Amino acid sequence: MISVMPELPEVEVTRRSFAERILGAEVLSAQVGKPLRWPLGVDVDELRGHTVGEVVRRGKYLWLPLAQPMPWLSSPDDRSNSLPDGGLLIHLGMSGSLAFSWSPGDLGPHDHFELSTTRGVLRLTDPRRFGAVIWGPSLGEGLPAKLLAGLGLEPFDEALDAVSFHAALRGKRVAIKQALLAGDIVVGAGNIYACEALFRAGIDPRLPAGKLSRPRAARLLAEVRAVLAEAIEQGGSSLRDFRDAHGGQGHFQLATQVYGRQGLACRACGLPVQRIVQAQRSTFFCRGCQRR
DNA sequence: CTGGGCTCCTGTCAGC
DNA sequence: TGCTGACAGGAGCCCA
Incomplete structure (x- = not known):
């Protein structure tokens, strides 16, 4: 292990x-x-x-x-x-x-x-x-x-929908990436999955959370759910040697789109993936695919 | 109330 | 090969 x-x-x-x-x-x-x-x-x-x-x-x-x-x-x-x-x-x-x-x-x-x-x-x-x-x-x-x-809702809780998610973000001035990591709106997305969900949703991680339109908030929520669900299905997708409590290994490694890929070509548009630091944590994103 | 920065601890890896 | 420094996926807590 x-x-x-x-x-x-x-x-x-x-x-x-x-x-x-x-x-x-x-x-x-x-x-x-x-x-x-x-x-x-x-x-x-x-x-x-x-x-x-x-x-x-x-x-x-x-x-x-x-x-x-x-x-x-x-x-x-x-x-x-x-x-x-x-x-x-x-x-x-x-x-x-x-x-x-x-x-x-x-x-x-x-x-x-x-x-x-x-x-x-x-x-x-x-x-x-x-x-x-x-x-x-x-x-x-x-x-x-x-x-x-202080925990937010579970990502798969039906009580969490696009309207309530958007409402929870409203007024927040922190970057959307940090709002996801904070876990007081929705729990579960850590640094990897927050980066991946933002990439999939086409959202710049630096965008102030309160500035997300409702459709974009809806998209982000859907992508958070999707990336977490896929990772669970794949048996845990940590970058290295994730083992469950049996000692069994997930059969797949999640192919990250941006996390850990600083300087490598974006799989979607080819531009180099950027690494920045937000709240002392690495954020990876593509400035071609992710917009403010 | 919000947001920012610090902190806990050890292992690994890149670079010299 | 050995040393040094940067960095690591979390999150509570303190302070401005």
């Missing part, structure tokens, strides 16, 4: 690769490695005996529900375990990946969380440690709730 750079499609592919298999598993033990972005927020031993529910995704976060063991089923040993129902909010940061396997064993230098269950071992590997695993009583309380509170 090498580096993974997770945007929404990679997180979703990861989720699909282990959610069914871990559903209903009982936690045998848990351990942590080096500190992640936030502390776990609970003693690892308290997780023992809890039952894993259905893993869901919100933006680039995963929520792994953990139900309290039934008191009448627990051994006297477990009866001291009073941790109520809750769950783990997981984020892969910039370099995180999850593996679900049978292989137990010691944590490697970049393994920072491991949940051993009756159905397999879920392990977070994250060299840069921008990721997180956080205990919370529910998605609506505590730190998880706080982190999710």
Whole structure:
């Protein structure tokens, strides 16, 4: 398992690769490695005996529900375990990946969380440690709730349509690229997919978000959806060695139109692809195909 | 309230 | 070959 750079499609592919298999598993033990972005927020031993529910995704976060063991089923040993129902909010940061396997064993230098269950071992590997695993009583309380509170709509949420998307952009003076990345209108498009969606929509990434006409906003929303959906279909399309939690690799690499192609000929018009920096992040675009 | 910049940390790669 | 600096796909937080 090498580096993974997770945007929404990679997180979703990861989720699909282990959610069914871990559903209903009982936690045998848990351990942590080096500190992640936030502390776990609970003693690892308290997780023992809890039952894993259905893993869901919100933006680039995963929520792994953990139900309290039934008191009448627990051994006297477990009866001291009073941790109520809750769950783990997981984020892969910039370099995180999850593996679900049978292989137990010691944590490697970049393994920072491991949940051993009756159905397999879920392990977070994250060299840069921008990721997180956080205990919370529910998605609506505590730190998880706080982190999710500011998120925009899911890209495939029907409540998000051209009219509401356009309305949300109205008045915003930030560049449209940054408005996409901010994730407070629509979640899921990271740096790669934001660049790719803007290219497909023919929109200059520097255009102030509020200046997008409604038809162009509609087009952009459609392209955000399309590029994310294609990437999910292809099994996660990270530029390098994306692996899902089985260790399986996506069969395709998404052929980016602009991302990472600075100086190369635009696949559509032949002009060299530009690289600029917006909010300390690289933006790639074609000045022939993308207009203000 | 908005927007801009900084920050966390380690690995990789280009260039000298 | 070895060193140095730039850069990396996220996103919360602080400040003007």
